[in-house]
Amino acid sequence: METTILTVNNLWMMVCTALVFFMHLGFSFLEIGLTRQKNTINILFKNFFVITVGLLLYCIGGFNLMYPGFEDGEMGILKFAGFGISAPEGGMGFGYADGGYTWWTDFLFQGMFAATAATIVSGAVAERIKLSGFMLFAVLYVGLIYPIVGAWKWGGGFLDAWGFYDFAGSTLVHSVGGWGALITIYLLGARIGKFDKDGKPKALPGHNLPIASAGVFILWLGWFGFNGGSVLSADPELTSLTLVTTSLAAAAGGVAAAFFSNLLYKNFDLTMFMNGVLGGLVGITAGADQMSPTDAVLIGLIAGVVVVFGIALIDKLKLDDPVGAVAVHLICGIWGTLAVGIFGTMAGFDQFLVQLIGVGIVGAFCVATSFIILYIVKATTGLRVNKEEEINGLDLSEHGMEAYADFRINGS
Secondary structure: OHHHHHHHHHHHHHHHHHHHHHHHHHHHHHHHHOOOHHHHHHHHHHHHHHHHHHHHHHHHHHHHHHOOOOOOOOOOOOOOOOOOOOOOOOOOOOOHHHHOOOHHHHHHHHHHHHOHHHHHHHHHOOOOEOHHHHHHHHHHHHHHHHHHHHHHHOOOOHHHHHOOOOOOOHHHHHHHHHHHHHHHHHHHOOOOOOEOOOOOEOOOOOOOHHHHHHHHHHHHHHHHHHHHHHHOOOOHHHHHHHHHHHHHHHHHHHHHHHHHHHHHHOOOOHHHHHHHHHHHHHHHHOOOOOOOHHHHHHHHHHHHHHHHHHHHHHHHOOOOOOOOHHHHHHHHHHHHHHHOOOOOOOOOHHHHHHHHHHHHHHHHHHHHHHHHHHHHHHHHOOOEOOHHHHHHOHHHHHHOOOOOOOOOOOOO
C-alpha cells in the first residue's frame, strides 16, 4: 500500500513539475507578444538561458543553499549544505516527505521554481538591457538571492519559525523577482520614445497580442502545477481545493482588471485583462490552500484592481515596464501575502503582522542585493545597450539574426 501511495503522489508531483516547466514557454510568449518584433530572438534567448543555467545553478549549490537543514539553536538565516546533489539514505522511499514524493522529484520540482525569479526580471527589462548584463544578473540572483530567501521559509529558517506563511511563493518567488525587476528598470531607464519631453507616457505597442494571449493561457495552465504541486502530494481534498481557488482568483482578477480599466480609460484593454488574470494568480499563490472559493474570488477581484493601479503608478514614476511585471508579480505578490492574514483559515491581526514583517524583510534584502549586483554588472559588462543598438533592435545587435527574416511590420 505504501508503495502505491508513493507512486501516485510522486506521479502527480512529476506532472506538476512538467507544468511548471511549461510555464517558461508562457512567459516567453507573453514577453514576445507585448514587445516589438525586433527584440523577439533576444527575449527567447534570455528565457532559454534562465531555465537552463538556473537549473544547473540549482544543482551546483542552490538546492543545498535553500534547504541546508537548519538545526535547533541556529538563527535560520544562512547555511550551506555543500556543492552538488546526491539523494540521502531513504530519499526514494515512503519515509521521505511522508510518501509525498521522492528526493529526486523534490529537487526537480523546486528547480523549476528557481528560474522563475529571473524570468520575471526578463520581461521588465526587455528591449534595452545588454544580454551579457542580464546573464550576469540572472546568475547571481538565481544562484544566490532566490535560494537564500527561500531558505528563510521553505528551508525551515527564521521566517518559518516566526509563522510566516507563503504556500507557493507570492513573496518567495514572485515578489523576489518583482523587487529585482523594479530596481533594474530604475537603474536601466526607460526605452527610447516611452516618455515624451513633458514626461507623459507613450504607448509602444507589442507586435503580437495573439501570442501574448496564448502565453497567459499557458501560464494559467502551468499554475495548476505551481500551486497544485505545492500541496506536496496528491491529497485529493487539498489538491482539488487549491486548483479551485487558483482558477477562481485568476478569473476574478481578469474580470476586475478589464472592467475597472474600462471605467478609468473608457476602453476594454486586452493587456489589462491578461495582466489581471496573472495578478489574480499571483495574489492567490500565498494562501491557495487556506482560502474558501469566496475568499479566492475576493482576493482575485482586489488583485485585478491593484494591477490597474500598479501599472498606472509605474508610468507615474516614469519607470518603463513593457509587460507589467512589477505590478503583477511584486505588487500583487505583496497583496497576496498580506491577504493570508485577512482571509481564510489563518486570518487574524497577529498573522497579518507576521506577513507584513516578512514582506518587509524580503523586500529590504532583495532591494539591497539587487543594487549591489547591478552595480557589479555596470562595472563589468555594462547594463544598457547604446542608442543605435536599441533602435535597430536587440535581435540584430546582440544576435545578428531576425525572428521573422522575410516579414516586417512597419515601425516594429
